[in-house]
Amino acid sequence: MHTQSNELQGTQYSPTRIRATWDGTGSVEDASKALGFSRAKGYDLVRRGEFPCRVLRVGRTTRVVTASLLRVLESGEPEYNGARRAPSTPA
Template sequence: MSKFVQELREAGPTCSLAEAIKALGISRGHGYALARAGEFPVKVLRLGSTYRVVTADLLRVLGLDEVA
């Protein structure tokens, strides 16, 4: 398992939008635009000016939700 995947699994219930963007392999600008438009491929929580992504949803989209 890659270090990045391990870090995602240990991130807790949410991770940063930047981490999710990196995991999905999309550009930063496009990722933030999707989040602002409510079209990001996983659940995004907006807390003030901060975006957080539900880690379990991200792992599911990446096909990494099974127990290793």
Template sequence: MEETSRALGFSRAKGYDLVRRGAFPCRVLRSGRTTRVVTASLLHVLESGEPECNGARAERRTPS
């Protein structure tokens, strides 16, 4: 996260804040306390300048 945030031009704290709000410009994977940036998404954002936000949060499905 620190390197990705720096590459995108903001601080690590701002990066985590954006992830928490679902507004980070790249797709991220969260597992417990771990946050990983999807490399292909980061490359897409850096090349195109277009955000590829995590607008949709993972839905919890209940067994039917």
């Protein structure tokens, strides 16, 4: 029974399901689950500017860009927000 529950949860956050059911953005909580970590870890990564997908902040609301999440899920490569990247130093 426990295995069936895990299979259903995995299907809920599959790229196919996300494409079919999410709008242009999703919650940090749902994106974190899709990526395999907890809500708390997701918000911690957002706070540090290290969430593996593009994140939008509008006022007090934080949303994850669905297209970015799908690229990360399909490629396995992070696509950092870049909001906190250090400026380049001249060579």
